[in-house]
Amino acid sequence: MYIHFPFCRTRCPYCDFFSVPLNKAYPIKELLKNELALYRETGELTGVQNIYFGGGTPSLADLSFFADIIGGFASPEEITVEVNPEDADRDLLNGLKASGVNRISLGVQTLNDDALTRMGRHYSGKRALRTLEQAGLIFGNVSADRLIGFPGDSETLLETDYQAFLNAGPVHISAYQLTLNGTQKKYFDFDPDNEHTAELYFLTCEILEKNGFRHYEISNFAKHGYEAKYNSALWRGEDYIGIGPGAWGTVRSRRYSNHCSLIRYEKSITAGRLPISSEEILAPETIMFEKFMLGLRTDDGIDAGIFTPLLNLNAAQAAVSEGLAFVSDGRVRLTCKGMSVYNEMVCYLSGPSE
Numbered sequence: 100m101y102i103h104f105p106f107c108r109t110r111c112p113y114c115d116f117f118s119v120p121l122n123k124a125y126p127i128k129e130l131l132k133n134e135l136a137l138y139r140e141t142g143e144l145t146g147v148q149n150i151y152f153g154g155g156t157p158s159l160a161d162l163s164f165f166a167d168i169i170g171g172f173a174s175p176e177e178i179t180v181e182v183n184p185e186d187a188d189r190d191l192l193n194g195l196k197a198s199g200v201n202r203i204s205l206g207v208q209t210l211n212d213d214a215l216t217r218m219g220r221h222y223s224g225k226r227a228l229r230t231l232e233q234a235g236l237i238f239g240n241v242s243a244d245r246l247i248g249f250p251g252d253s254e255t256l257l258e259t260d261y262q263a264f265l266n267a268g269p270v271h272i273s274a275y276q277l278t279l280n281g282t283q284k285k286y287f288d289f290d291p292d293n294e295h296t297a298e299l300y301f302l303t304c305e306i307l308e309k310n311g312f313r314h315y316e317i318s319n320f321a322k323h324g325y326e327a328k329y330n331s332a333l334w335r336g337e338d339y340i341g342i343g344p345g346a347w348g349t350v351r352s353r354r355y356s357n358h359c360s361l362i363r364y365e366k367s368i369t370a371g372r373l374p375i376s377s378e379e380i381l382a383p384e385t386i387m388f389e390k391f392m393l394g395l396r397t398d399d400g401i402d403a404g405i406f407t408p409l410l411n412l413n414a415a416q417a418a419v420s421e422g423l424a425f426v427s428d429g430r431v432r433l434t435c436k437g438m439s440v441y442n443e444m445v446c447y448l449s450g451p452s453e
């Protein structure tokens with residue numbers, strides 16, 4: 100289950116998620132609880148194994164927000180909260196733990212102060228590192244985000260950041276390559292250099308794998324046993340319910356999205372209706388193609404036998420000889436080089452044979 104907390108302190112110029120400035124008067128907790136109650140009535144809320152609080156900035160919520168929502172579920176396995184370093188002190192982290200949260204995803208991005216300022220982030224590298232250390236001591240199961248390819252990013256900066264991360268000891272690192280659409284480029288006043296970003300991505304794979312992290316998904320690296328359970332279920336194409344303004348979900352081939360407008364979201368819930376703005380029934384071939392795409396994101400790859408109707412074998416062979424993919428146990432998997440051009444690889448491997 101994904102729970103979207105739609106508020107941030109301010110908007111980061113490179114961000115593409117749905118979020119609005121913090122409005123403490125908006126009854127988000129009550130509305131989310133009512134949305135959950137509506138799902139309980141549909142019978143679709145049984146067997147929730149993992150809960151992910153994302154946003155927006157869920158670490159801006161009161162601690163009672165987490166305790167109240169988590170209390171409605173019978174012991175999920177993994178409960179993650181995305182935390183921004185400027186919100187996190189020992190009290191918040193201890194409070195989250197007492198509420199039942201057992202995994203923290205910390206949006207560090209970099210430890211370089213100038214770059215953080217340019218990205219519109221409101222904390223120092225020192226603060227982020229201290230939070231990473233504290234979260235590690237309190238939770239053990241902590242992930243750190245590192246953005247790759249922001250203005251001023253370099254091999255030296257990347258190595259310095261990872262060295263500090265590794266000393267602080269997170270068991271999971273998410274390394275996202277910066278991509279910007281046209282509007283974001285204008286707003287951020289930056290045009291990412293894809294080639295340089297790819298070089299930094301290769302260096303990321305090298306450093307983290309050398310230090311015992313498994314590269315199990317394009318942007319995700321984990322110490323043994325600390326792969327993210329919620330996200331891994333998504334990459335296997337399993338059902339999930341998304342609640343909150345702007346959230347998405349897929350249940351039994353039905354894909355839906357919630358209202359992005361806080362007013363419309365509140366109106367629907369208050370009227371006793373699920374706040375769904377659009378939905379579609381996924382055709383079997385769409386589901387198959389999504390599983391193909393999702394499989395290629397991970398180090399599990401795709402079963403060449405199951406995906407015979409989609410997989411272009413000639414392209415797969417060419418990708419292997421180019422060092423973009425490899426085949427083992429009948430599965431096609433992308434290498435780090437292949438993952439750096441993931442979108443192109445999906446088109447290439449599923450394209451028509453010549």
Ligand code: SF4
Nearest residue numbers: 107110111114154155
């Ligand atoms: S804090 Fe996160 S969700 Fe909010 S604007 Fe920045 S990147 Fe986007």
